[in-house]
Amino acid sequence: MSVSSEPTDLIVVGAGIVGLAHAVEAVERGLSVTVVERDERAVGASVRNFGHACITAQTGEALRLAERSRATWLRMGAKAGFDVAECGAVVVARSTEEAAALQELAESRGSEQVRLLTPAEAVALAPVADGELRGAALLTRDLRVDQRRAAASLAEWLAAQPGVRMLWSTPVLGVEDGLVRTGRGELRARQVVLCVGHDLDRILPETAEAAGMRRCALQMLQLRAPGLRLDPALLTGTSMLRYPALAGTEGAEALRARWREQRPELLDASVNHMLTQLPDGDLVVGDTHAYARTLDPWSSEELDRLLLAETGHLLGRDDLAVVRRWRGVYASTEGDFLRARVSPGVTAVSVTSGIGMTTAFGLAPTVLDSIA
Structure with missing residues (x-):
């Protein structure tokens, strides 16, 4: 099947x-749109993630875009028929350094965004072992999205x-002003936006190189946990070292220093140990991080363990x-x-820090404003 060359406002x-x-x-905005995808459905980062819109732990532009994205997630979940839950995220503290980081975040953001919890309150929201708990915080603005359904439901709604x-x-072979060449023929539009993530270097290698783009590989698990109920996302001290609003605290810096001596394996693998629960009850658990322009094809059993x-x-358990x-x-x-x-008619867009689910709906309006 060849594609039609009838032009649209946006590809x-x-x-x-x-x-x-x-x-x-x-x-x-009332524009005509053609969406071109090389696969028959979304199978990349959009379905392999935690389904967690991590809003409160962002800073700067990412925080502004995350807040804007939040409203659109809620609206589109209702329109397109997939689950978006306003259940927040629980960050547990199992050391004095972690408790200090949460205290600093609460003081900077206020109780409406960060509610400090006692160990008992934390266990009531998230079934963690309470022997080491020093406290926790509920990040009230965070969302849980059904990541295994969201992309497909949005595509169905758009269609x-x-x-x-x-x-x-329909694989894309090349782009230029007003034209997208695909394996099925040529498409024309007033503007083209490339949202191909880490595969930007397959289409526009010089653009990817100029940005210093690399690939980040994550190892993740789906675990069966009979009888466990977890509504909010569950974050740990490792998350405090990765999310900027927490990573910038004195408590997180002290935690990093101690782990260099006591838990170097967590730092070496850039672990962000967190959990979310799928609708069927299984847990999504992750993740580790490895960076390269071309990734090794191997997974590490040691990291899974x-x-x-x-x-x-x-x-x-x-x-x-x-x-x-x-x-x-x-x-x-x-x-x-x-x-x-x-070029005047081609814009490349990627979320390059693993927060696509968190910020995409806030980012898109800024891009379309810039090319209007």
Whole structure:
């Protein structure tokens, strides 16, 4: 099947969350849109993540975009028919350094965004082993999104809108002003937005190189935990070292210094040990981080065992069973976002810090404003 050359206002290349967010924003502005995706459905970072919109732990532009994105997630969940829960995230403190980091965050953000919890209150929200708990915090603005359904539901909603074409299994070979060359023929539009994440170097290698783009590989697990109920996302001290609003605290810096001596394996693998629960009750557990322009193809069983052991210790359980293992991959640069105006009619967009689910719906309006 060849594609039609009838022009549209906007072509979006990539039907992951970032691309779909741009298509949704364009539809709401009354534009005609063609979405081009090389696969028959979204199978990348948009479905391999935690389903956690981590809003409160961001800073700067990422925080502003996350807050804007939050409202759109709630609206589109209702429109497109997938679950978005305002259940927040619980960050547990199992050391004095972690408790200090949460105290600093609460003081900077206020009780409406960060509610400090006693150990008993934390256990009531998240079934953690309470022997080491020094306290916790509830990040009230965070959302839980059904990541296994969201992209497909958004694509179905878009396909039903006037002026929208969804072209699946259609690889893009090249782009230029007003033109996208695909394996099925040429497409034309007033503007083209490339939302292909870490694969930007497959289409525009010089743009990716100029941004210093690398790939970040994650190891993640799906675990069966009979009888466990976990509504909010569950974050640990490792999360405090990765999310900027916490990583910048004195408590987090002290924790990092101690772990250099006592837990170097967590720092070496850049572990962000956190959990979310799928609708069927299984836990999504992760994650480790490895960076390279070209990633090694191997997964590490040692890292999987580390994640499993950390989860068993956190929950006080020895009956967790691995259901699935996978590697996620996302684009990485020094900043949170890549927005490159390649030519007057072509813009490349990537979320480059692993917060695509958190910020995509806030990012898309800024991009469309810039090319209006």
